Amino acid sequence: MKRREFIALIGLSAAWPAAVLAQQRPTLGLLSSGEMAEWAIKPFRAGLEENGYVEGRNLTVIYRSAENQFDRLPALAAELVKSQVSVIFATGSPVPARSAKAATPTIPIVFAYGGDPVSDGLVASFNRPGGNVTGATFIGTALTAKRMELLRDILPGVSNIALLVNPKGTLAEGQIGEAKAAAQALGLALHIINASSESEFDEAFATMSRLKVGAFFPSTDPLFGLNGRGLHITMAYRYGIPAICNGRVDAVAGGLVSYGPDLADTWRQAGVYVGRILKGEKPSELPVVQPTKFDLVINLKTAKLLGIDIPPTILTRADEVIE
Known part of the structure; x- marks a missing residue:
């Protein structure tokens, strides 16, 4: 061989x-x-x-x-x-x-x-x-009303808000309906702002600025968070619009506050x-696993940069405060 x-x-x-x-x-x-x-x-x-x-x-x-x-x-x-x-x-x-x-x-x-x-x-x-x-x-689609209540407690003077959705996604219709019902119950004026790609974020936030939106809520579409880039949070900060977010990852990225499961x-x-x-x-x-605990995360760094005073009662409720 x-x-x-x-x-x-x-x-x-x-x-x-x-x-x-x-x-x-x-x-x-x-x-x-x-x-x-x-x-x-x-x-x-x-x-x-x-x-x-x-x-x-x-x-x-x-x-x-x-x-x-x-x-x-x-x-x-x-x-x-x-x-x-x-x-x-x-x-x-x-x-x-x-x-x-x-x-x-x-x-x-x-x-x-x-x-x-x-x-x-x-x-x-x-x-x-x-x-x-x-x-x-x-x-995530069932928590919009609670996040709006949280916004009212933190920013009682804000009555003009926006929901950022991906019109091409599958979650938009349900979340828009839920947000409209919650906003009406709380006496808030709601604007639906569309963005179907990151290239449309700038125009979306420019529209919010023109409408004098006092805070916005990103939908749970993957475009607004699951990719981990947090570009919508960066844009929100650039335009000075507080973000009321779905999960801790966005609060860490610079969102004002998040409320949701881990x-x-x-x-x-x-x-x-x-x-x-x-x-x-x-x-x-195997039963579908659902969350049993919901965390409130507040980013004090963002609050200070935006000139927002978080009420002490909200701070004491927070599970985590980012300083």
Whole structure:
């Protein structure tokens, strides 16, 4: 046997166990509407690790992102099904999970987003999902009224407000209806401001400025937070418009205040469910995870820069104050 052939044979035999091991690894298909931020990826991986799964060690992960082009999701979901993944993790909005559900009735699907999976047609009920879909939600669309009440307590002189929505997203219609009802109940004038991409943010905030908006609320669309860039918060600061936000990540980025669940824990819980399903549990028997604790975060740095005095009663209620 020639030396070159011998070395090649040794290399092949050494690689063979690793190749076999790779074939035995379960494969997770990750389907997202946009780029997942590190603050979401990190807890998701932590949830997987709670069940002993680590990417590259005993788990293969195939990533597919629509890059905020929702019409690409059905084809991307079909790719994951064709790859025969063990589980699909769908995140960013209900659309990735819907696309995955339409693509396969058998491969388990776990979602993580901020809406109502029952009304979005993903599960039969929270306690008994049925079918092949379950997951975790931070029910962000149900907290607009509470955030408006918080605004009234912090800025009682503000009566002109705005809701920033992505008209091309799937969450806009429901959140607009909820915001209009809450604003009417509180005697607030509400403006609906549209932005379907980051390139439209500047014009959106220029419009708010022209309308003399005293504060704004970003919707829970992935464009306004889940990508982790926080550009809408940067724009709000530039125009001097206080932001009443959905989660801590935006308050840290410079939003005046946030009220909502621990968003990172939603993704951790989703990771836990993926791990449990990989171990043999059925999604139909795993109730949809909902948040049980809601945190109030106040950014005093932003308040001082905007010349806003936070009432002491609100400060004492805060779970976290950023100074």
